[in-house]
Amino acid sequence: MRLRAARALIAGAFVGPVVIDVAGGRIARIRPATGEEPVDHDLTDGVLSAGMLDLQVNGSFGVDVAAADEAGWRTLLTGLARHGVTGVEPTVITAPLPDTVDALERIGRARDVFSDEPVARVLGAHLEGPFLSPARKGAHRAEHMLAPESAHLDALLARPAARAALRTVTLAPELPGALDAIRRLSGEGYVVAVGHSDATAAEVHAAGDAGATMTTHVFNAQRPLKPREPGVPGAVLTDDRFFVGTIIDGRHLDPSVVSLVLATAGRRTVGVTDAIVTAGLDAGTWLDFGGEPVANDPHGLGRRPDGTIAGAGIVLDEGVRRMIAAGLDAAAVLSACTENAARSLGRTDIGHVAEGAVADLVHWDAAWHPSQVWIAGRALSPVAR
Template identity: 35%
Template sequence: MSLTLADARIVTPDAVHEGWLTIEDGRITHVGHGSAPRPGHSLGGRHVVPGFVDMHNHGGAGGSFPTGEQDKARDAVALHARHGTTTTVASLVTDTPERLAAAAASLAELCDEGLLAGIHFEGPYIARARCGAHDPELLREPSPAEFAALVKAGRGHVRMLTIAAELPGALDTIRMAVAEGVVAALGHSAADYERTLAGIEAGATVATHLYNAMPQLGHRDPGPIAALLQDERVTVELINDGVHVHPAMLRLACAVAGADRVAMITDSISATGLSDGEYLLGPMRVRVVDGVARLTEGGSIAGSTLTMDTAFRRAVRELGLSLPEVSRMTALTPARVLGLSGRTGSIAVGKDADLVVLGDDLEVAGVMKRGAWIAEP
């Protein structure tokens, strides 16, 4: 089946142009300028951006990926899809090796279906002093052998590991993860500048939610933030919800790293899309008040209730970034990190027709995944 989308403002990685595109068998086959050569589905001059790629997401709509419950995971994916996310990585949190393996094995089946794009282990190899909303009693020292067993449980679908570079065994575990095709991310860490650089040299290429759960940037003790921002091998995750990071610090990261090294993420939890109340994030109890999630004990921020379309709008309105820049940060850059940029992340011939139609207010008006409408404009 062939479909032409006409009268669109198409956002590519470098520009915005008025034009049209054709989709056949779920793939983009033509991208043109001006008027479409034949009648098609008119988008009335609305913007079309690539479907969002969320590489750090714990759930939504009452579903929490760390439980491994497949029906609940489907609910979470559907919620985020309505907000424009066409590629979702399921992030787990610190738990016992047995429960982590069981959750990974269950979610791997959804990866086989193509519902999920992979699995992210955020813990248990993180620093007690910077564990945030992770259970400190379940933290463990990094073990290449133990992580190899988790990778095996995920049956080829483990995409990323967050690890603190300063822990005993961390550098060997990073090397092992990279050798297995898993992206190593540094985060939830108390590492200094030098130890963070050692983690990068060992193969780490991502900063898990930069600024959060790590020492602050200092002019005499630069810490991990400076190391992660300055190294061109590293992509930095940013949570752009108005809670986790001040807009000035978001602008700083975007100015230093640029759109090709910034990946907007949600870090969303099961409460996303629901009302305030009490929820679980792995084994930890969370209370959501005015949309802000914090641990019921201690008050640490516990993920977010953010969706990618809100992050997109905030990046344009609050940070002053261009549509092509933001589309790279919300789609192409995370797709590249995950090894998926050959199929998704930008509007280009040969790629999957993963698209979001945005109105003048940048609200989601339509969502398409692999050529099928999730929400038709």
């Protein structure tokens, strides 16, 4: 397959026109376009980017990743791909530890079952709990939270299938045993993120010393930035060892705050949704999430009956549109959802328009809707509008 794109996002900037040759599901060659090349797809407007990677998805389209069966996974992964999300970290929130281990194993099975299908790739599980601070619990259930002590990590990692499915662990670094847990987890190759934390800046920097490299939804459910105590946001924004996970639904964070994150963290910014089971559904559709009811409000924000924010009710392409509509730089926003996200996982084979990378590609129209999606060079039908 050969594509010619008027503009493409490459290495954080829009360039073009370019010709991209795809062979064996990977990008074989990228070169400047002359306009004379025979091509299979001539993308004369819009932008071509790598497929987006959403590293915090609890569910979408009525599917909760913690309990999804094979049909549910197909709904979720197909739906995400049609929205331009070609890789996902299914995220499991705080629950009894045996239930969490079971959920990890189900995520691993889904990764294997759908690995050769043209759907969003399962990049590994993101464990958001139970090693969180009750003081910053957000929508999590404090009664199931645990300290990240050795016995609990042993139980989490005892079963090989669960251990193999896991990719990222969010924890609060001020908890007893947390720094040893970070050393252990990062030493075994897992990404450790700081989140749902009441840590001081000094405690966050200590987590970085121990091997933490990621932040879960900066500014949300964490000790805030203050003039004489930078808290979690101040620490991760100024510490180059941390990627900064940032919810871009325009509701968890005002777009001006996202702009501040981009200006400070730059290419360490990772755009996520924190999407929950109600993402992609109409407002007022009540479903269970984490053992309690949740529904989208009119702005696409998932809320508990008492109004507590439980997560986002949108898919990542909508977040891109909201940020660009608010005046944020389109290349920076798209990079946060593609290249930066991939680098936070240590991946160069996805999330990049680069020679040798997997040909997971999205063509965005002038209104920033995905008009065509390819998974490993295989075309999908985009979402009807």
